[in-house]
Amino acid sequence: MKLKKKIPLIDQHDRYGFWGGKFGGSYIPETLKKPVEDLTREFSKLRNNKKFLKKRDYYFKNYIGSPTSFVKLENLSNHLGGAQIWAKVVSEANGGAHKIYNATVHALICKAMGKKYIVGDTGAGYAGKMLSMAAKKFGLKCKIFMGAKDIKRQKPNCDAMRKNGAEIVPVYSGSQTLVDAVSECMRYWVSNCDTTHMCVGSTVGPNIFVKICGWSTAQISRELKIQIKQEFKKIPKKIKLINCVGGGSSAYGFWSEFIDFNKSQIELIGVEAGGPKKSKLHAAPLSRNAKIGILHGAASYVCQNNEGQINDTESISAGLDYPGVSPIHCFLKDTKRARYTYATDEEALKAHVMVTKFEKLNPSLEPSHAFAEAIKIAPQLSKDTIIIVNSCGDAKKDRDILRERLGKNK
Amino acid sequence: MNSLISKTFLTVKKENRPVLLTYTVAGDNTKKKSLEILKSISNYADICELGFPHNTPIADGGQIQTSAYRAIKNGIKINDVFSIAKNFKKIKKNKPIILMGYFNMIYQYNENKFLEKCKKSKVDGLIVVDLPYPENKNFASKCKKKGINFIQLVSPTTSKIRLKKIIKDSHDMIYYISMLSTTGGKLKVSPKKILEKYNKIKKQNKSKNVVIGFGITEKTIQSLKKADGLVVGSAICKEISRSIEKRQNAVTNVTNIVKRLKNKIQ
Structure with a gap:
């Protein structure tokens, strides 16, 4: 299984619609x-x-409001020490995600x-x-x-x-x-x-x-590539692009322009929903090694039992609460181009609290999973490492959950 | 293929009526009960379809979903489905049984192992809802090698060219989906229109047995009796649900429905 260069990942499938010969297809x-x-x-x-x-x-441009901004999270970076943390604030897009x-x-x-x-x-x-x-x-x-x-x-x-x-x-x-x-x-x-x-x-x-x-979300990385070049004059040597993964649309959009880069220069990190710390249920088929199965017309890693019944999932974040995942992420996992991990509900909440405390940013529970990973790894990384998190949703929609979990002040 | 399925069509044709096919979900509402229902309705049904339930059925309507969830909740496993089929065939060895379900269940069981088990349980045919042509070519030919009928589905949206290819690659029976709908929808197309399309399919190859399914109930079955065969599923599943709710005997109630359906197409 191999990735091809200079061809968008969405087009790297065979005539039956499979990426890497086994992910995707049209089971309809x-x-x-x-x-x-x-x-x-x-x-x-x-x-x-x-x-x-x-x-x-x-x-x-005129309806969605491209480009969304690319900002350094100065306070968060200083607080954590180590790598510089940046955010692509996709939540600025019309509608908030x-x-x-x-x-x-x-x-x-x-x-x-x-x-x-x-x-x-x-x-x-x-x-x-x-x-x-x-x-x-x-x-x-x-x-x-x-x-x-x-x-x-x-x-x-x-x-x-x-x-x-x-x-x-x-x-x-x-x-x-x-x-x-x-x-x-x-x-x-x-x-x-x-x-x-x-x-x-x-x-x-x-x-x-x-x-x-x-094809639609790829706009995110087209913008980001230009913004990185403007900010750093050229593409820096050590970049980590961190994105939450439910179905995987924002992650693919965030990464698509950078897949051809060497992974030692640009690492792609996907963060799935690990669910509540104490629960056996989760929504992390990639990072918790689910088997390949067929769900909603495509073959991908799917949370399921031995018989092929789809498992219940559990996550604080409704947007990541899905037992399957995009076939293109399965392909990126198996070709080892991207690395997938998960954050628990508690870690995502903590990350949300920390980001909102230090920055003028209000990431929803989905990208809070990505921030949790950034917060975890940043202190161990060198100052010239650029972590970029896709802050792909605004927490307005999470008002009720945040109030319930964090108390009245939030 | 000199299969039990084609023999059934030949025999029934002599009686000048369509083949009556029933669909029930294995394990609905228990393993034992579903076998009893199957045995009892097969006194009137000519071919029995047995669903292996899946909890994410993208082409089934409410009635069959309810039956499937009920069966899964009561612990049905794929191996139980095979044992129901096997026990059924022990008593009714001349009654064709067709397993029907979604591909993930087969995929997890392993295609080859699944077909081996089908053969051992004397399953006559297979319908896989979400494995369309041409993706199903390889699997269909594996079925053929094992002497199992792979039943191709055709719908009102199937194009002419596609239809030709599907018929050419089909085995003894083709399933025509009467309308754009999930299972159990209200028949929203006139029987005349359905039969027009049906005749177009028949014209391509008269020797293929074409059955019509989706939206067929006691009310609508008579109007379609010119077809080679007619499938009733949701109406039966609904009756099982109703019987459970009213604490009545599902076996008797469902058998009565099938008996009445049969009378309507004599």
């Missing part, structure tokens, strides 16, 4: 074959269409395909909120599938979705979280694929959805 019911093939054809046309690219760039890139692109594709309805899944509610925003912006009717448990714990995002005119469909099956929301959304698409476009909220699902999402 026959009914979805045609809509998936149509979408695949349309996307390959659009991504080479200058007009479409111009449109995308226009909305990325990286999910807006994928949502906007899907809305544009939906328009291009002449469909009027768009549906999507959501865990933390960001994918749903952004899709509802994009739908409103482009005049599409929008339905969001969301686990009943997540609806309760991410209320601020639900309020936003409703305000944007989207219908939230609560999902009561299974664990009532993201995994069930994705299943239900796919079922809905099976029944309505003739009129409706589906947006998968991360770099998961059948091959084409991995590609579209990765």
Whole structure:
């Protein structure tokens, strides 16, 4: 299994859609074959269409607000000693998280395909909120599938979705979280694929959805590459790019421009959700060595039992609370280009507290997992090491959880 | 293939009616009960589909999901599914049984081991919901080598070219999905339209047995009886749920439904 240079990772799959010969693919019911093939054809046309690219760039700049800033976390770095810690503040994007890139692109594709309805899944509610925003912006009717448990714990995002005119469909099956929301959304698409476009909220699902999402979030690293060059004159010798990984869309977007670099120069570190310290449950298929399985139309490392039933997961962060992970991260793991680890709920909370104490930054619980790793490794690293954390979401949505876990002051 | 499945179609054709296929979930609501149901309904059903439940079924509607979750909760394992099939075939050796489920279960069990076990349990066919053509080519040919029918699915969205290829690669039976829906949806397409598409499939190769499934209930079955075969699943699963809820005998109730379904297509 080998990575190729100069070809975007999203395109390094075989004709059946597998990365490294075994991750990804399109394990879909026959009914979805045609809509998936149509979408695949349309996307390959659009991504080479200058007009479409111009449109995308226009909305990325004027609607999403690119570029998001790249800042040094001076106080945090001084406090910890060791490496310099920087942040790419992707949470500045319209809506407060990286999910807006994928949502906007899907809305544009939906328009291009002449469909009027768009549906999507959501865990933390960001994918749903952004899709509802994009739908409103482009005049599409929008339905969001969301686990009943997540609806309760991410209320601020639900309020936003409703305000944007989207219908939230609560999902009561299974664990009532993201995994069930994705299943239900796919079922809905099976029944309505003739009129409706589906947006998968991360770099998961059948091959084409991995590609579209990765293509969209790649904007993050395009910006970052320019910003690094501006800041340091050239790409520094020792960089560590740390990103949380649930489905893996922000991590891929954060890394895509840097995958061709030598790993001794730019290390890629993915941080999964380790769940509560005392719980056996987690959402860390990569770092806790889950077996390969098939979930939601793709083969990837999946938290599952010996029989192939998908395991319940547990994480304080709804956005990372997913038993599978992107096939492209499985590929990056097996080729050893990226290193994956996890942070527990408690470590993520602690990191959130520390970052907000020292910096004017309010990372949501998802990137707080990435900050936990940065905080852990920074003191042991040299001053010329540049740690960059993708602060890919804003903690406004976590208001209720933070209040409950940290007391009234937060 | 001179399989039990094709023999069944031949025999039933002589009776001038479609083959009646039932779908139940193995282990719903217990291992013992599901075997009893299977034995009893097979007095009226011609082919029995037995689902091996998965907890993330992306193409099943509420009724079958409920049955699957119930069976998993009650501890059903893949090996139990095989033992149910085996015990069933001991008594009803001429009744074809088709296992149906999602690919991850097969993948975890190991493809070859799974097929070996199918053969030992005298399973006649397999339907894998999320392993479409052409990705299923390799697996389908492994099935064929073991004398197991791999049943290809065809849907209203299947293109003409694709249809041709799928039929060419199919074994004794093809499953036509009546409409864009998960299992158990309300029949939202007219029977006439469904049969039009069905005839197009038949025209490609008259010797293939094509069955129609999804949305078939006591109400709708009669209107589709021109087909080679008709599958009823969710309506049966629903009756199991209802019987459990009302503390009634599921075996009797479900058998009565299947009996009535059979009467409607005589």
